[in-house]
Amino acid sequence: MMSYRPDLQRYETMRYHRCGKSGLKLPAISLGLWHNFGEVNQAENCREMLRRAFDLGITHFDLANNYGPPPGSAEEMFGRILHSDFATQRDEMIIATKAGYTMWPGPYGDWGSKKYLIASLEQSLKRLRLDYVDIFYHHRPDPETPLEETMAALDQIVRQGKALYVGLSNYKAPEAAQAIRILRRLGTPCLIHQPKYSMLERWPEDGLLDLLEKEGVGSIAFSPLGKGVLTNRYLDGIPSDSRAASGSAFLQATDLTSELVAKVRRLNEVAKERGQNMAQMALAWVLRGSRITSVLIGASKVSQIDDCVGALKNLQFSDEELRRIEEILR
Secondary structure: OOOOOOOOOOOOOOOEEEOOOOOOEEEOEEEEOOOOOHHHOOHHHHHHHHHHHHHOOOOEEEOOOOOOOOOOHHHHHHHHHHHHHOHHHHHHOEEEEEEOOOOOOOOOOOOOOHHHHHHHHHHHHHHHOOOOEEEEEEOOOOOOOOHHHHHHHHHHHHHOOOEEEEEEEOOOHHHHHHHHHHHHHHOOOEEEEEOEOEOOEOHHHOOHHHHHHHHOOEEEEEOOOHHHOOOOOOOOOOOOOOOOOOOOOOOOHHHOOHHHHHHHHHHHHHHHHOOOOHHHHHHHHHHOOOOOOEEEEOOOOHHHHHHHHHHHHOOOOOHHHHHHHHHHHO
8 A cells, every 4th residue: 555645735725714712723624434434435445535535625534433334433444544644644633523322232321421421432532543532522412411410521521631622513502502601611612513504404593503603612514415415416316326225214215305306406506507516505505604614524435525625616605596595495
């Protein structure tokens, strides 16, 4: 295997946005290593995706304890490639992981107890071959554990030097507001919130984005392409090699109703007029303005990363374009 030498121009075209009121900047496009990383993918393909992403200025790599499949394998794959290819670039990277979903049996392998969060991060660090991660998230609210305990665990993790920053994911506005207040009182401010947000998933507009802006907390949108629906992938049916045809729990053929596909076809016409494909316009729409710090893309091959980064060539929308998009989405 040839040794990897990063592109010397890697920081010239990527846009970087300050994350809330912190000193940290994130690339406008970040790479999520969720369902197409780990044992489900070939190691060489994973390596090529990470190399290409980094060459394009993507410095932020987003993981979680349960990513793979199987759970844990995405962190293991990333850790091996980080060690073999990026050992001298570690300090140029923002590496994030999370805990909050089921990882092992019994009462201590899920949700938001201090026992689970600290134990899970210890396991993640071993898989990643790291002494610390840059961002550690609580992956989802726990309806039973007191929020004070969960936030105290995040605070302890930072004070122990096992994470530089902490964040929240999947918290609605009222829960997020309380968590942000607790973290600030503890002395470990919330850096970032990761909600599901796209043209088809608008709930963060119901108070959450206003809250984050007011509190100086960054935001990174996951699933900005609506699980692949907001691409050209399904405009003419369901390809046999697609996620919807694979029996995936995340996107099923029955989700692709004729009404939804018709909307995406109309959106695609707007994208063509903008000189973009459907995926590029969907990413640009999430990044419009300044409320979203970064978008998390997923990829199963290098060409998809190149395609997504192409969205940065046009992030501006006219009032007429936004009006047409809202009319279609209604």
